[in-house]
Amino acid sequence: MRSVGTCATLRFNRASQMSLEVSILAIAVGGYLIGSLSFAVIVSRFMGLDDPRTYGSQNPGATNVLRSGNKKAAIATLLFDALKGFVPVFVVKLLGPAWGFDDQAVALVAIGAFIGHLWPVFFRFHGGKGVATAAGVLMGVEPVLGLLVLLTWLAVAFVTRYSSLAALLASILSPAYYLMGDTVLWHTSEAELLAVMVMSVLLVARHKDNITRLLTGQESKIGAKKEAETPPSGS
Numbered sequence: 001m002r003s004v005g006t007c008a009t010l011r012f013n014r015a016s017q018m019s020l021e022v023s024i025l026a027i028a029v030g031g032y033l034i035g036s037l038s039f040a041v042i043v044s045r046f047m048g049l050d051d052p053r054t055y056g057s058q059n060p061g062a063t064n065v066l067r068s069g070n071k072k073a074a075i076a077t078l079l080f081d082a083l084k085g086f087v088p089v090f091v092v093k094l095l096g097p098a099w100g101f102d103d104q105a106v107a108l109v110a111i112g113a114f115i116g117h118l119w120p121v122f123f124r125f126h127g128g129k130g131v132a133t134a135a136g137v138l139m140g141v142e143p144v145l146g147l148l149v150l151l152t153w154l155a156v157a158f159v160t161r162y163s164s165l166a167a168l169l170a171s172i173l174s175p176a177y178y179l180m181g182d183t184v185l186w187h188t189s190e191a192e193l194l195a196v197m198v199m200s201v202l203l204v205a206r207h208k209d210n211i212t213r214l215l216t217g218q219e220s221k222i223g224a225k226k227e228a229e230t231p232p233s234g235s
Contacts, residue, residue: 024105031088031109035116035133038123039080040065047073053126056220057210061128063163063222081128082136085113089140107195110137114199118206129206131167134199138174141196142186148177161221164210171203 040052040060049068052060056067062078089110096105117133119125135153139146149170156166175197182188213219 023099024101024108027088027092027101027105028108028112031112032116033121034084034088035113036120036122036127037080037084038117038120038127039084040077040128041123043073043076043080044068049073059128060123060126062132066222067220078132081117081132082139084117085110085133085136086140086146087136088113089137093140102191103189104191106141107189107191110141110192110195111198113137114202118202129167130199130203131163131171134171134174134203137199138196141192142178142181144185145174145178145181149174157222162214162219163222164207164219165214168204168207168211171200174200 038060040062044050044052044065047070049065049070052058052064052068056064058064062074062081065077066074068074089106092101092109093106096102114130114133114137116127117130118127120127131153135146135150137146138149152173153166153170156169157163160166175193178188178193178196210219
């Protein structure tokens with residue numbers, strides 16, 4: 001028969017495990033709520049600009065805000081969208097081990113922040129495509145990984161002037177970059193790899209209309225002025 005001390009220890013361990021799981025769920029939800037702050041809309045309202053969901057690609061992101069002609073608003077949107085992905089992931093990555101959080105917690109908060117940007121609860125689930133937020137998340141997971149992805153985006157965007165094409169190539173290559181850095185620049189984990197792959201797939205899926213326009217030669221290039229307001233597409 002188990003001693004009273006052994007039973008008490010088992011109950012304590014089960015309670016501790018349950019508390020840890022609840023805490024991980026809480027930070028994942030916290031990451032989602034932070035990601036739900038649509039800074040394209042927030043910055044535009046603060047600076048007295050049109051809602052980016054009503055012109056251009058109707059995407060609440062930095063590239064579309066740039067079509068308003070206000071570069072400061074576009075830069076602010078880019079930075080804040082990246083920070084909302086970077087900060088929660090970096091904090092959990094840095095401070096998490098002291099609280100018992102492992103790479104699974106990092107992966108969950110990363111996915112939470114990214115999904116929050118795509119489907120923000122504060123903006124009727126009408127979010128952006130996640131390029132800047134994904135870059136911020138990857139920077140939080142591994143700074144060099146984020147830098148590699150950012151450099152890929154910059155190189156493709158500079159050569160082609162297509163933000164969407166740059167985002168697609170950078171997102172597709174991000175899982176490969178993560179695997180290539182194993183034991184050289186960092187140690188990979190299955191949870192973080194899965195998070196990177198999920199973000200890559202979702203980001204490509206969010207660019208399905210851009211892919212069609214790229215193939216038909218109708219995609220707008222970086223710096224193109226905003227179009228007249230049009231009703232949202234059926235999707």
